[in-house]
Amino acid sequence: MVLEATMIILDNSEFMRNGDYLPSRFSAQLDSVDFIFHAKTNSNPENTVGLMSMGGDGPQVLTTLTADFGRILAGIHDTKISKGIHFSTGIQVALLALKHRQNKVHHQRIIVFVGSPIDEDEKELERLAKRLKKNSVAIDLINFGEHEVNTSKLERFISIVSNHDNSHLVTIPQGPKLLYESIQYSPMFAEEGSSTGFATASGEDFDFGADPNVDPELALALRLSLEEERSRQARERERQETKSTLPKFEEGDDRGDGDGDFKMQDK
Template identity: 60%
Template sequence: MVLEASILVLDNSEWMRNGDYTPTRLEAQADAVNLIFGAKTQSNPENTVSLMTMAGKSPKVLVTFTSDIGKILSALHNVAIGGQVSFTTSVQIAQLALKHRQNKNQRQRIIVFVGSPVEEDEKTLVKLAKKLKKNNIAVDVINFGEEAENTTKLEAFVAAVNNNDNSNLVTVPPGPHLLSDVLVSSSIVAGEDGSAPAYVSSGGGSYEFGVDPNLDPELALALRISLEEERARQEAASGGNKTEGGADASSTGAATGSTDAAATAAGGAGSAMVTDDDLLAQALASSQADGDHDMEGLTEEQEMQRAIQMSMTGNDGSAGSANKGGDFDEAMQDPDFMNSVLGSLSGVDTTDPRIQNVLQGFSSASNNTGDKPKDDKAKQDEDKKDDESK
């Protein structure tokens, strides 16, 4: 990184009122000053920048060498338009200001904005350039506004002051572009490797995240770190999803013990993983298949009997806590109880012959089992019927 002291020489003549550069020549120049100041101070924290004007009653130094962007912006706000420029006088005053810089280890550079006609002839400019080169002062010239008239003179001036390509001339014709748009990719703003500073974007010299690192370096650093962390998190998440897809597929197949489920999950490793909804749908389909299998080969009355039994027992075929063992069998044999239960169900007609056949089927099935003991009254009735038949 080059350790350098730069002085920006501004054109504030009457010509700077023109609007051929967006929004005016003066405001386009101020935007470029902000861009160059950021580029210089960003390349090396010990770099300093000074600011002066060329027109008015006489050239004037507005800000001495500083790294505080606030002083530069305040001075730009107070620049007044008026008078004509004196190129040679302004450059000589800038050379004198560089001589009094505090850090003598800093290289010397003058950056001149020329937006009005240069009155000096080419011979005078070349003579001044040789003097600057002798004092190891580099000069960058930004030629805009009156570039057709000034280009030849300024090319001769830069060629005379140039020493090992340390001086540059950038000519910017008028157009819809911003002045800073052209400068951001020029050799004036570019670093030693020829690339623009990292915080400078190609859209008008705005700062990364919209924050000037010179005004608020802590916020700019925090935003940059946050962006890097978010990128790292997204990369880790995208890589983790690919790895977890195969692991979850294997674990799902092992846990369910189902060949079809394992094949589905393994086949979906490259796509979407099996969700809870998918597993629930599989379970419902399996339970429905089991129920259909159990009902196969049954008549309509047998299906109705099974439905009644399941409604009065648990899903596993066991009776509820109030209807276990003999109590449940007795309830099934009680016609009044069964009629009351079926009558409480909506849409069930207890007088339907099919229902009556089902109830009789319960009674006959229970009698065939012989498990239910007969009470004394029922036994007496049977004995009486046997005696009569005899």
Template identity: 45%
Template structure:
């Protein structure tokens, strides 16, 4: 919607006590006030909406165009039902209120509610329409109730004279529907230049205004998302997604159904490359494959050292038989696989070597007679 300054003209005559519209004719107009204000200000925050009544002792201007909904509803609560409506005078006052608007860039529009008989002739209404068109004021008229619909012919001539292309006449018959809902989907608030894919007004969920009922709009949105997800799952079942992509090793194993691991992929049957977990040597042909009873499951048999081997190494060090070369070879070969037994062997060798040095020292020292 464009930037607008809009005046709402309510019918507060005695006919508004009728209950053929929920809850009454006047209360239905009060709900429509909030709907029109919300639609105008949401489409453009700089738009403004004013309010006036056309019956009573005389037409009364309640609020000049404003963007404060609380101010508008407060003035509406102070209005009273009574008297006979003066339609032509009310439109003239509304046109003067729009003329003195603060923002001159706002387009001028009058939205009038008519639910009672109009005493003005069709010629006078056509003359009024031409005057409004000359002053660039557009007119939207909502007729409701049996009394208001009797004026539909005269009011149609007024709308045509004011500019039928951008002015509208909406007729709302009695029924269980709300007057505000009919206006919301009518050309008064519906912009045909910005329809959605479903054919509803922009920003609406299946004809539901999120500003009027956000919880219902959210529920509809979530329901549509769930339906879309369900349709996507039906088009792409889980089984198809598994077989279409690269097969997983575990999936191959399960699907092969072969015994003894013959159908397992190489990634599962290959030995783990871990230096701390030794792997058994392949058995020779005819070998039963039974390990010796003293074989440790986590240590290779070739690396098992008993007490005699430890003593042999210690004696070699104590006699100085290639002790340095022996230590260097041990350091080069066992840097990555040194275990607790090797550490114990070194400790024993060092202790024996120290003992040997102490014995040699005592032998070289001269003994003194007491």
């Protein structure tokens, strides 16, 4: 499994108020961030994910690289819809955040939600793509909402930056599927070895007992249930490990002979 540090860039421009993706473009992104975070951390427990926005007055890092989903939720809570997007600047800020990752062994990846028109011209995008490739940074672009305007630019961008198909352009038109469902079955997660991007602790694919294509909500509920069970088991292991490190005393020793002395049991 690939050891990876991933920065997710949200589109928080005024275009995200549009309701053509249920329940809205903005909310659809937030559900997708939930899925992407768990898919990445479940594929390798040492993976880390960060979150930033690229709308408003300028890009903003909301959460630095972490394996704690609570911090991602806090970053989501701080995100506000405002103005347009800063596509190139946002990616450059994400590149800087990845450069300062603690574990330099981590492969670098940026995932960008693009639901607003991109103002940059093709020459500027080409320079940015070459810089990403030079720094061995993979990028996934989730193109939705304004795909008729952006697709040609983004196709050219991915063709330059991709190295052995390590980068992807996922164009998602309006439809009955939720945004995260389309991402789930896209080439972005093809290499995870599971259509859900989810594996058991033993490294084998988790059999939900239900076809995610038929009932994606059930599959998601089962995935979250398994996540809760893993957390419970982790807490139980930690409790047992803490208990095993405590000193053991011989029965009756705590009563002593009145002088408060006691003997530790030899291990």
